Amino acid sequence: MKRVALAAGLAILASHFASHGVNAQTNEQLVKGATDTSNVLNYGMGYDLQRFSSLKQINKETVKNLVPVWNYSFADDRSEESQPIVYQGVIYVTTHSATMAVDAKTGKQIWKTKVEYPPETPRIVCCGIINRGVALYDGKVFRTTLDANVIALDAKTGKELWRSKAGDIKEGYSMTVAPLVADGVVITGISGAEFGIRGFIDGWDPATGKHLWRTHTIPSPDEPGGDTWKGDTWKLGGGSTWITGSYDPDLKTVYWGVGNPGPFNSAVRPGDNLYTCSVLALDPKSGKIKWHFQFSPNNPFDYDAVAEMVLADMNIEGKPTKALMNANRNGFFYVLDRTNGKLLAANPYVKVNWATGIDMKTGRPIETEVSKEAREGKKVTVYPSILGGKNWEPMSFNPQTGLAYANTLAFGGRYKTVPAVYKAGEWYLGMDLSDLWEWGTGPRGHLKAIDPMTGKAKWEEPSDIPRFSGVLSTAGGVVFTGQLTGEFEAFDADTGKTLWQFQTGSGIEGQPVTWQQDGVQYVAVTSGYGGVYSLFSGDERLANVPPGGSLWVFALKQ
Ligand code: CA
Numbered sequence: 268m269k270r271v272a273l274a275a276g277l278a279i280l281a282s283h284f285a286s287h288g289v290n291a292q293t294n295e296q297l298v299k300g301a302t303d304t305s306n307v308l309n310y311g312m313g314y315d316l317q318r319f320s321s322l323k324q325i326n327k328e329t330v331k332n333l334v335p336v337w338n339y340s341f342a343d344d345r346s347e348e349s350q351p352i353v354y355q356g357v358i359y360v361t362t363h364s365a366t367m368a369v370d371a372k373t374g375k376q377i378w379k380t381k382v383e384y385p386p387e388t389p390r391i392v393c394c395g396i397i398n399r400g401v402a403l404y405d406g407k408v409f410r411t412t413l414d415a416n417v418i419a420l421d422a423k424t425g426k427e428l429w430r431s432k433a434g435d436i437k438e439g440y441s442m443t444v445a446p447l448v449a450d451g452v453v454i455t456g457i458s459g460a461e462f463g464i465r466g467f468i469d470g471w472d473p474a475t476g477k478h479l480w481r482t483h484t485i486p487s488p489d490e491p492g493g494d495t496w497k498g499d500t501w502k503l504g505g506g507s508t509w510i511t512g513s514y515d516p517d518l519k520t521v522y523w524g525v526g527n528p529g530p531f532n533s534a535v536r537p538g539d540n541l542y543t544c545s546v547l548a549l550d551p552k553s554g555k556i557k558w559h560f561q562f563s564p565n566n567p568f569d570y571d572a573v574a575e576m577v578l579a580d581m582n583i584e585g586k587p588t589k590a591l592m593n594a595n596r597n598g599f600f601y602v603l604d605r606t607n608g609k610l611l612a613a614n615p616y617v618k619v620n621w622a623t624g625i626d627m628k629t630g631r632p633i634e635t636e637v638s639k640e641a642r643e644g645k646k647v648t649v650y651p652s653i654l655g656g657k658n659w660e661p662m663s664f665n666p667q668t669g670l671a672y673a674n675t676l677a678f679g680g681r682y683k684t685v686p687a688v689y690k691a692g693e694w695y696l697g698m699d700l701s702d703l704w705e706w707g708t709g710p711r712g713h714l715k716a717i718d719p720m721t722g723k724a725k726w727e728e729p730s731d732i733p734r735f736s737g738v739l740s741t742a743g744g745v746v747f748t749g750q751l752t753g754e755f756e757a758f759d760a761d762t763g764k765t766l767w768q769f770q771t772g773s774g775i776e777g778q779p780v781t782w783q784q785d786g787v788q789y790v791a792v793t794s795g796y797g798g799v800y801s802l803f804s805g806d807e808r809l810a811n812v813p814p815g816g817s818l819w820v821f822a823l824k825q
Contacts, residue, residue: 291406292354294451298516307353307780310400310445311661314514315578318663318739320781324788325823326743330757330767332824336789337374338772341365341816347795348659350400350445350737350778351818358791359422360818361398361410363443366420368408371784374820378425385436388413391692392441393461394799399511400445400778402453404473409453411442417455417471429476433457437692439464442509449514449521449551452479456508460526460543460571463695466506468523468547470554480554484508484525484542492541500536503689505529506543510573510659515589515605520557521549522578522591522605526571530687531653532697533642539564544572546593548608558608560630563597567641568621568682569653570597575661577671583611583720592719594662594673596655597632599625600722614722616715617656617675621649644684648705652680653698658799661778662717663740668760670716670725672746674734677712679705704804714738714748716763726763732808735800737778739790747790749775751800752812755792755819773815774801790821 292308300306301313304322312318325333341347343362352359357377358369364384368377389396392413402409407428408420415434420427433455434440439462447454453471460466466484471477484506486492496504505528512523528536528543544563547556563570572595581590583602591605598619602612613625621641622632632638641647654676662673680703687697712733715724736749745766746758751774757767774796781790795816801809 292403297404297448304783306355307351307782308403310350310402310447310511311513311575312780314516316513316575316661317577317579317666318661318737319665319741320739321742322781322783322788323741323743324783325741325745325790327745327759327766329823330745333757333767333769333790333821334824335769336820336822339369339374339376339818341795341818343795343816344797344814345396345795345816346776346797347793347816348395348397348399348776348778348798349793351780351791351793352401352403353780353782354403356784358818359401359403359408360793361400362816363396363398363413366401366408366410366425368422368425369818371789371820380420380425380427382412384414388436391436391439391462393458394802395797397443397798399443402446402448404448407473409446409448409473411444411446411455413441413443415440415442415457417446417453417476419473419476431471431476431478433469434464439692444509445511447511447514447521448473450519452551454512454521454551456510456523458507458509460505460507460529461694461696462692463503463505463529463689464507465502465504466508466525468508468549468554470551482549482554482556484547486541495539495541497537503529503695504536504540504543507571508573510575513576513578514551515578518606519550520605521551522576523547523549524573524576524593526573527566527569530695530697531567531569532684532687533565533567534644534684535687535697537565544570546572546576546591548605560603560608560610562595562601564631567638567684568649570595570655572596574657574659577662577664578605579664579666592664592671594657594671594717596651596657598651598656600717600719602719612720616717616722616724617677618650618679619656641682641684646681646683648679649682650679651676652678652704653682654799658735660735660776661737663738663746665740665760667742669718671719672714672716672738672740672760674736674738674748675713675715676733677710678707681705714758714763716760728758728763732806733800735798736775739779739781741781747779749777749779749792751775751796751809753794769821771819772813772817774809774812787822791818793818
């Protein structure tokens with residue numbers, strides 16, 4: 268009898284594995300991702316996007332002994348911005364044209380699945396031929412493609428399981444975003460606000476790819492907020508959503524940033540233009556908007572508010588507060604109450620001249636003549652430039668130091684509107700692109716350790732060529748980031764002192780992560796040059812940086 272029961276039990280177990288895979292990732296594992304040091308299951312190293320690890324084998328004292336363990340070639344010459352996801356000893360990483368599974372210890376390829384594109388694809392993508400990584404859930408690997416498809420692959424084999432189309436590349440819709448799986452829903456954003464799209468966020472069934480919901484970031488005239496657009500302007504209103512949102516599982520709320528309005532020329536679209544340059548708090552099951560906060564109403568300057576919405580539980584004026592923080596492209600560092608969207612702090616973290624501050628009652632910027640003249644069509648010099656005070660490259664929040672470590676930009680831009688003409692699949696900007704930059708003479712960027720409540724830097728580490736790499740911080744007191752000239756770097760989290768650096772094969776525009784396997788702490792980062800700064804800056808100092816994407820993994824010398 269016992270033997271029969273055991274056999275029956277094993278059969279049930281076997282069927283469970285057959286349907287879900289031995290290594291299936293669950294909601295619970297994703298929720299615990301920020302504290303699971305043996306895996307990197309979430310984009311942002313946790314649903315909170317803090318990019319902080321409690322590991323400290325690599326620390327201020329030992330980091331000088333960090334050496335490469337292996338290097339894996341992507342066979343790709345584009346910008347490599349993919350965040351590696353690590354699960355049970357396997358790294359899942361992407362380029363724009365392939366998804367790869369690599370053995371985390373040895374660097375040996377397990378599988379590689381290519382993405383094929385229609386020939387017109389690269390022309391209809393704004394700011395880099397890239398992809399920012401996968402999400403892993405229930406034995407499947409989810410990614411997006413430049414021609415706006417969401418794909419699920421079998422995590423074991425790389426075989427494509429389903430493919431769902433989110434938008435038409437011929438109409439300017441494209442995708443680079445790493446998906447978010449929240450409460451069992453695959454959630455994706457969209458790119459293309461420079462091509463006159465109408466932006467949205469989508470929810471998909473992870474098992475089948477069935478479309479579950481779509482929340483437009485630009486309301487139609489009959490929806491709430493529809494009155495912030497005149498006439499038909501909402502149809503081309505932009506509002507892209509190209510960076511992965513954060514998720515608070517207790518509040519069952521996803522926080523997703525929204526990009527610039529289209530076209531840049533704001534005279535075309537009078538009104539606040541909701542929900543461009545905003546953060547949306549969404550229900551993951553339905554996509555329903557719980558609240559929104561708009562950072563830059565009627566924005567002329569391409570101040571996408573897509574960058575990471577970092578979640579932290581902070582003590583603010585003596586009160587434990589569920590906070591959301593964002594180093595906004597508009598130059599202000601915001602702290603909001605994430606339960607209701609109330610503004611708690613907003614201070615400049617770089618030079619800003621388009622507004623003197625943020626009205627703490629209304630949350631609206633107090634604009635200067637620069638904004639007024641820009642809207643009137645006069646040529647202005649604006650700080651920050653259209654690349655922002657910080658672009659997409661994600662910061663890290665270290666709950667032990669209470670500081671946000673961010674790669675910030677220290678230059679302005681010149682801005683002059685021109686008439687905007689819409690043609691499907693073409694740039695729709697209404698901005699003169701012939702004279703874009705006000706570089707100044709100093710360093711063009713800083714790695715800053717920012718106090719979220721004041722925007723002030725405890726320390727800053729300048730670089731002549733700005734950094735466009737993500738940042739990682741650890742309980743070992745180390746901050747990792749990289750240079751466009753290829754140096755992977757480690758800094759002291761308290762002082763900003765350089766502790767270590769290593770020259771990788773190309774420029775770094777990736778997102779460093781760390782985990783521990785069999786008692787060894789590893790750090791991984793992609794190297795591979797070709798993102799927005801290299802495409803548009805004309806910075807000749809980068810002429811000798813070789814392309815060539817690869818994944819580097821480091822550990823302490825044994
Ligand atoms: Ca933009």
